Amino acid sequence: MNELESLIDSRQVWRVQSDVDEPRDRVEATGHAALDSVLPGGGWPRSAVSELLSNGTGSGELALLWPLLARLTAAAEPVVLISPPAMPYPAAWRGAGLTLSQCHWLDVTGREALWATEQCLRAGCCAAVVAWLPQADARAMRRLQVAAASGETLAFVSRPVGRLEEASPVSLRLRLHRHGEAEILKCRGGWAPVKRIAFGGGG
Amino acid sequence: MRWICLLFPRLALEGALRRRADPEAPFALTDGPPQRQIIRAANAAARTRGVRPGQALGFAEALFMAPLSKAPEAAPGRFRVPVAAPGRFKAPEAAPEKGAGFESSQRLETAAYESALVERWRHRLAAWAYGYSAQVSLHYPHALVFEVASGFSLFGPWPNLEARLRRELDELGFSHRLVIAPNPAAARVLVNAHDGMAVDDAGLESALGALRLERAGLAREEVETLKRSGFRYLGELFALPRSALARRFGASVMRHLGELRGEWPLALDLYRPSTRFSRRFEFDRPVHAVASLAFPLKRLLQELGLFLIGQDAGVERFRLTLELEDRSPQYVDIGLLRVQRDPDTLLTLTRAHLERVRLEGPVMALELGAEQVSDYTPLRRELLDGPARQAQAWTELHQRLVARLGASALKPLIEHREHRPEAAVLAAAGPRAGETLERRRRPGWLVAEPQRCEAEITRLLAGPERIESGWWDGDDVRRDYYLAEWHDGRHAWVWRQPGQPGLYLHGWFG
Structure with missing residues (x-):
């Protein structure tokens, strides 16, 4: 044991799961039991950006997020969607259990979308911010990660699969596969499971 | 109604001192034609050396060339403060000669008295008072009157408010006298003789009655007439039957007495704040380094902060104009992430901006301009927490998004009874x-x-x-x-x- 300690001290070996025991209040349950069981702390990391990589609109992102958003909006907390890829269809969102009066969407593009996302994250008054930002590069992602931390806001950024190879500074990276399966590419404070997790829904 | 009258006996001098890097150094305001300038006002350091209003400028400057031993005693060390920059109006022959027994680093700095400058300061103080009251008037010269009864619920009882007003004026560097009375005319005349007096309706007549006629705000010839008739105090006039008073001394005296007692309404032109802010600072000599802009910048931002408090607003963007010696001005636009008004925060942010700026030439003047103010809601976590703060922050965010992106960009999610x-x-x-x-x-x-x-x-x-x-x-x-x-x-x-x-x-x- 002492040898292990000295190895850790000399930075030759380090603990991957040193801060895996995040307190439960630093995460938000996803509403999908299978996903909660593998994510560090048991849910979406609060005050951080979770990145969703997908093939395009309708890859299961709504099925993935709706349980969370339904719970947040039911608690009368505002949720903002920024530059969504298409118009949200209210009937379906209400059908998924969301309180529509707490949902807002921003119809902007380009740099304005990045600006708006950062503003919403920093303001610290949104329960969650979901942004579709194919234009965001690693620098922009880092800015958003900092903004989410300073505003203590839960953030989701959706980007195309083409960004897969780029390094990303976010806390959690998920790739959406067909038939409602998610692959965890990176999760800070825990091991990324090799297996895909089925959360249901999507195509 | 409760009216405060603030009298600023040394407004011109203190306004000019605010622009100086070292307000403790001997300084005087001069007036009159260039050949025959006289001292109009002098600060404490100059007065301890014997400078008095009414002296010829040459005489006052000569006081600073005399050996120190013959000068009136003053706090030791006070004269040793080096003077940052030579005054622009200083006569060359007044330069002190170096030698034993002479204080070589000490000289009298002077500037010309400008009535426009005094007027500007009066307006700035009115903007400050506007933070306490919507009824502020610059009707009386050298003074400011404003109504505060409606503010008592907000600022607390009178002693608290008085302490607060005095503290803020001291911070601004303005000596003052103040009186609170049931009407503005009474407050104005009482401040001639009192400081810190609070008069209510019941005590008004006796307080006014004890005033000498010279200080009662009457015209000079009216005072002469009254004195020739043997009157010395206002109270003696109040004791006379009104019909006799009107017959003997005329309608204007009657009217003035009526105004003092609050029987005649006084129509005051009320101060209306402007919604844009612009202040200049001129340098005595060209400035070559960004670091030298720090002092004037701090002053300008303090004034901006005052202006914003008066407006109950904040700024989201403002512009610094650097006027250069030999070319067109250089602009530094400063945009903030959120609406601010605290001068210290603004200074920190502006400094951060300036660090990236390279001066294109020697700077002659610095101007700070804010075209537009924005609604400001202070973030007080200890007061507002939980849902209230959340709702406020949301409103703020909403406004900011709409301001930049347009009202149509932020859409609600509404379900309509519609099958298509x-x-x-x-x-x-x-x-x-x-x-x-x-x-x-x-x-x-x-x-x-x-x-x-x-x-x-x-x-x-x-x-x-x-x-x-x-x-x-x-x-x-x-x-x-x-x-x-x-x-x-x-x-x-x-x-x-x-x-x-x-x-x-x-x-x-x-």
Whole structure:
């Protein structure tokens, strides 16, 4: 044991799961039991950006997020969607259990979308911010990660699969596969499971 | 009604001192034609050396050339403060000679008295007072009157408010006298003789009665007439029957006494704050380094902060104009992430901005301008916490987004009682849907313009579902909707018009 300690001290070996025991209040349950069981702390990391990589609109992102958003909006907390890829269809969102009066969407593009996302994250008054930002590069992602931390806001950024190879500074990276399966590419404070997790829904 | 009158006995001098890097150094304001300038006012350091108003400038300057031993005693060390820059109006022959017994670093700095400058300061102080009252008037010269009764609930009882006003004026560097009285005319005359007096309706007449006629705000010839008749105090006039008073001394005396006692209404022109801010600072000699801008910048930002408090507003962007010696001005635009008004915060942010700026030439003057103020809500976490703060922060965010992106960019999610999907998402399309949920499966996303798509579809999974509506507004729709599988496995919502070929993509199931 002492040898292990000295190895850790000399930075030759380090603990991957040193801060895996995040307190439960630093995460938000996803509403999908299978996903909660593998994510560090048991849910979406609060005050951080979770990145969703997908093939395009309708890859299961709504099925993935709706349980969370339904719970947040039911608690009368505002949720903002920024530059969504298409118009949200209210009937379906209400059908998924969301309180529509707490949902807002921003119809902007380009740099304005990045600006708006950062503003919403920093303001610290949104329960969650979901942004579709194919234009965001690693620098922009880092800015958003900092903004989410300073505003203590839960953030989701959706980007195309083409960004897969780029390094990303976010806390959690998920790739959406067909038939409602998610692959965890990176999760800070825990091991990324090799297996895909089925959360249901999507195509 | 309770009116405060603030009298500023040394407004011109203190206003000029605020612009100086070292207000403790001997300084005087001069007045009169260039050949025969006289001292109009002098600060404490100059007065300890014997400078008095009314002296000729040459005489005052000569006082600083005399050996120190003959000068009146003053606090040791006070004269040793080095003077930052030579005054622009200083006569060259007044330069002190170096030698034993002479204080070589000490000289009298002077500036010309400018009535426009005094007027500017009066307006700035009015802007400050506007933070306490909506009824502020500059009706009386050298003084400021404002009504505060309506502010007592906000600022607390009078002693608290008085202490606060005095503290703020001391911080600004303005000596003052103040009196609170039931009407502005009474407050103005009482401040001639008192400082810190608080008079209510019951005590007003006796307080006024004890005033000497010279200090009662009457015209000089009126005072002469009254004195010739043997009157010395206002109270003696109050004791006279009014008809006799009017007959002997005329309507204007009657009117003035009526105003003092609050019987005649006094129509004051009220101060209206301007909504844009602009202040200049001129340097005595050109400035070459950004670091030298720090002092004037701090002063300008303090004034901006005062202006903003008076407006109950903040700034989101402002501009620094650096006037250069030999070319067109250089601009530094400063935009903030959130609306601010605290001068220290503004200074920190502005300094951070200036660090990246390279001066294009020697700077002659610095101007700070804010074209527009924004609504400001201070973030006080200890006062507002939980839902209230959340709601306030949300309002603030909402405003900021709308300000930059336009009102139409931020859309609510409203469900309308409408079967045509494209119409159901439009804002204000019609009546809101009731509580009944749409039971058939609907896609989370709607594509703005349906597109022909049968080449991309591998199979139809469910349908058709007929949607037929809108015949009444001429935009009738008759479509069969299907749930379809896209070639990459995603689920799409597509339609075809009955009896016609072609599938159109209309939505995605997320």
